[in-house]
Amino acid sequence: MATKLSYQNNIYALQDGETVLDGLLRHGQDVPNSCKAGACQSCLMKAQGSSLDSKAQEGLKETLKAQNFFLACQCVPDEDMDVSLPSLAETTIEAEIIYKEQLCHNVVALRLKLLGEFSCRAGQYISILRNGTSVVRSYSVSNLFEQDGFLELHIRRIESGAMSVWACDEAKAGDKIHIRGPAGDCFYLALNEDQSFPLLLAGTGTGLAPLEGVVLDALKQGHKGDIHILHGALKEDDLYHVDMLQALSEEHGNLIYTPCILNRGNHKSGFHIGPLDQFVMQALEPLDKTELRTYFCGAPDMVNLLKKKAFLAGVSSKNIFSDPFLIRERKEAGSKAETALS
Ligand SMILES: Cc1cc2nc3c(=O)[nH]c(=O)nc-3n(C[C@H](O)[C@H](O)[C@H](O)COP(=O)(O)OP(=O)(O)OC[C@H]3O[C@@H](n4cnc5c(N)ncnc54)[C@H](O)[C@@H]3O)c2cc1C
Structure with a gap:
């Protein structure tokens, strides 16, 4: 059903099936946005008096839901809406x-x-x-x-x-x-008392950031199972925290760190040369899949590939955690923004 939006003292018509975000952008309005997939919450807006479906509020804190905040990229209204951008103080x-x-x-x-x-x-x-x-x-x-x-x-x-x-x-x-x-939900949770289940974490580029966070939390909470962390990049100088992670794995016998680079060059010994997914599958193969928890972050294409391969290798989908770093689409026609390495 075609609906109308009231926004900043103007009325904008939405097309059938169009989201609030796409409609406002089509009408030339400068609404903050980035991933357009409900993940980054950049397009947070507030509705006056409308009932919102659960998809439009998925992943928001209860306090925001209660105040009628919603994600404009996920909201396809079935009635006219009065919407506004949140003030900084509110959110x-x-x-x-x-x-x-x-x-x-x-x-x-x-x-x-x-x-x-x-x-x-x-x-x-x-x-x-x-x-x-x-x-x-x-x-x-x-x-x-x-x-x-x-x-x-x-x-x-x-x-x-x-x-x-x-x-x-x-x-x-x-x-x-x-x-x-x-x-x-990419964070460490102690599943059982002895915390002996294995963890496998892999990501490209700055996908290392959340993985490092999970590893530091697991070690702090006394995780006893093996923790495999694999970091992939195109070339050696795209990797970072190599010395820090090597030192951490020397300190903790159960932490296995594998830096991987795709392109052969004048690399240091100890680096794995080849596609990240190949080394992830080699690390995953001998692990007990029943309690294995995997975390995949970074470039969306690689995250999706790793999720699929881990699932096919027997990892339960409830134990696969991921944050694809979805990016704002390129404006140029025909480009594929999601193929980029984060
Ligand atoms: C859940 C989540 C977590 C994230 N965590 C991190 C993080 O920890 N560290 C981090 O660095 N980023 C992270 N990102 C990505 C980050 O949010 C931004 O998308 C990124 O920093 C680019 O923003 P920008 O404003 O600089 O570029 P934009 O202004 O958004 O983009 C400029 C241009 O570059 C293109 N572009 C954007 N990203 C890339 C890319 N990776 N490769 C090639 N082209 C690209 C766009 O399509 C656009 O044409 C995360 C994203 C999500 C959804």
Whole structure:
């Protein structure tokens, strides 16, 4: 049914089956958005007086649901709606950058001090809102916030990227931003008392961020089973935290770290050369699949491939956790944004 949206004192007609986000963008409105798949929560909006279906509010905190917030990319209205963008005060917390470090040629770490009440699990993701712009993007938490008292994010520089170029080139200690979240279920849960079940984590690029978070949490909680972490990149200088992860695996006998690079070059010994999925399947093969928990993060194509292969190898779908780093589509016709390596 064709419906109408009331937004910022104007009325916009939606086409049949069109989402609130697509309709507003089609009418030239500048609504924050990124993944368009209900994951990043960039397109959060508020409805006045309409009833919202569960899909439009999936993954939101109960406090946001109760206030009629919804995800514009997931909402196909079956009645006319009055919608607005949330104010910063309603849905975000202010944060200050307290530290910035170059992790490799195109990845920086940002540490954020939260200037309000906040809690999250290592491996979940938050959304960053760049002050003074409508840019909102998601980034995964790589550390133990409750222990460290700050959030650490790994951000890869994307050419012409609205958020990542700012984060890598301009952001500095003392800058203020706003964050929203956390969201996502990529985090460690102790399943049984002896915590002897195996974990297998794999990802490309900054997909390492949530995986590191899960590993640090598992080790802190005294996980006893084997923990395999595989990090893939195109070439050696795209990898980061190699020394840190090698040192961590020397300290913890049950942590097995495998850096993998696709392209042969002047690589250090100890690197695996070839496609990440091949090494993931080699690591997975001897593990007991009944309790094995897998975590796959980073480039969506690789995440989807690993999920499929793990499932076909016998891992229960309830034990496959993933965060594909879905990206804003390219504007140019015919390009396939999701094929990119994150
Ligand atoms: C749940 C979730 C967690 C995420 N966690 C992280 C994280 O921990 N670290 C991190 O670095 N990113 C992460 N991302 C991706 C991040 O949210 C942004 O999409 C990314 O930083 C690009 O944003 P941007 O504003 O710089 O680029 P945009 O302005 O969104 O994009 C600029 C142009 O580059 C293209 N583009 C965007 N990303 C890529 C890419 N990877 N490869 C090639 N082209 C691209 C776009 O299609 C567009 O044409 C995550 C995404 C999700 C959904």
